[in-house]
Amino acid sequence: MKAYVEISKLQKSIDDFQLGPIDLIIEPETITALVGNNGSGKSTLLKLMVNLASSDSGNIKLFNTTVGREDESWKKNVAYLPQNIIGMDAYTGNTLKALIEILYPNWDNALFMELIKLFDVPLDKRFGKLSQGVQQKLNLALTVARNTPLLLLDEPTAFMDIPSKRFFMDILVDWMDKGDRSIILTSHQVEDIKKLSDYLFVLRNGDMIGNFEKENLTENYKRYWLNDQLPNTTIPGEVSRAHLQIVSNNPEVTEIFLQKNKIRWIDRKSLELEEIITLLLTANTSSHYR
Numbered sequence: 001m002k003a004y005v006e007i008s009k010l011q012k013s014i015d016d017f018q019l020g021p022i023d024l025i026i027e028p029e030t031i032t033a034l035v036g037n038n039g040s041g042k043s044t045l046l047k048l049m050v051n052l053a054s055s056d057s058g059n060i061k062l063f064n065t066t067v068g069r070e071d072e073s074w075k076k077n078v079a080y081l082p083q084n085i086i087g088m089d090a091y092t093g094n095t096l097k098a099l100i101e102i103l104y105p106n107w108d109n110a111l112f113m114e115l116i117k118l119f120d121v122p123l124d125k126r127f128g129k130l131s132q133g134v135q136q137k138l139n140l141a142l143t144v145a146r147n148t149p150l151l152l153l154d155e156p157t158a159f160m161d162i163p164s165k166r167f168f169m170d171i172l173v174d175w176m177d178k179g180d181r182s183i184i185l186t187s188h189q190v191e192d193i194k195k196l197s198d199y200l201f202v203l204r205n206g207d208m209i210g211n212f213e214k215e216n217l218t219e220n221y222k223r224y225w226l227n228d229q230l231p232n233t234t235i236p237g238e239v240s241r242a243h244l245q246i247v248s249n250n251p252e253v254t255e256i257f258l259q260k261n262k263i264r265w266i267d268r269k270s271l272e273l274e275e276i277i278t279l280l281l282t283a284n285t286s287s288h289y290r
């Protein structure tokens with residue numbers, strides 16, 4: 001099956017911020033979390049993908065059509081949930097639904113009503129009168145019910161209460177089960193990333209650190225507690241060290257080195273995803289992934 005998204009050599013600068021160059025392929029039936037520190041360019045990347053911002057160079061193709069050209073056929077295949085939406089305050093949920101559903105031929109009204117019921121959203125109240133969390137739930141229902149093959153969600157759970165976050169994850173899992181769909185979401189919630197994502201696309205201050213398979217990350221990052229001192233030089237696989245402790249992202253080469261140099265370890269444990277993301281976003285590790 002053809003990739004849903006093909007991004008190549010994409011660059012965008014805003015004042016002194018520089019995003020990219022970015023290369024990214026999104027295959028069907030995958031969930032990718034855009035992960036990065038604040039201001040690393042996650043929202044900007046989503047905006048570029050739906051032509052709400054224009055790139056300086058590079059190329060974005062959605063469903064084999066280049067974004068930003070005359071042919072906008074990709075639009076019917078993409079539903080985008082922005083972080084902030086303006087201009088909706090005066091309208092009720094009922095009006096917003098009526099405005100949006102006519103634009104999307106695959107609009108799933110049953111799904112929309114199911115989400116509204118689940119999230120307990122009043123459709124007869126003006127958007128501006130709803131709490132931030134309820135606004136987010138209504139927006140999410142208005143986005144997911146478009147029933148497009150590609151969903152782009154910018155911090156979809158940022159204001160949600162704990163039970164709603166759980167419902168939301170179940171909804172997305174069910175939505176994916178219908179097949180031929182993909183999701184790209186930005187999130188600072190490690191639970192969302194852990195439960196939902198197949199891939200983590202990591203950005204750090206506008207730089208692409210890499211697109212990692214989640215399973216690979218959690219399998220490959222290991223911490224060793226050592227019996228013996230390490231040499232002063234960086235050892236194979238090493239991404240960080242503290243006194244008699246080392247973290248490796250390549251346990252195989254690290255262990256070969258330790259054995260060869262007769263450095264014994266007492267214990268070895270996999271890292272939690274949260275710690276791996278922290279290392280990717282803070283430690284001096286970028287050279288390992290380029």
Ligand SMILES: Nc1ncnc2c1ncn2[C@@H]1O[C@H](COP(=O)(O)OP(=O)(O)OP(=O)(O)O)[C@@H](O)[C@H]1O
Pocket residue numbers: 014015017036037038039040041042043044045
């Ligand atoms: N409309 C704008 N005007 C000026 N600067 C902007 C605008 N949009 C984004 N930027 C700048 O672009 C950079 C990336 O911002 P962006 O919102 O994409 O980051 P982010 O990774 O989504 O951040 P966060 O995690 O805080 O939501 C920031 O330095 C920001 O100040």
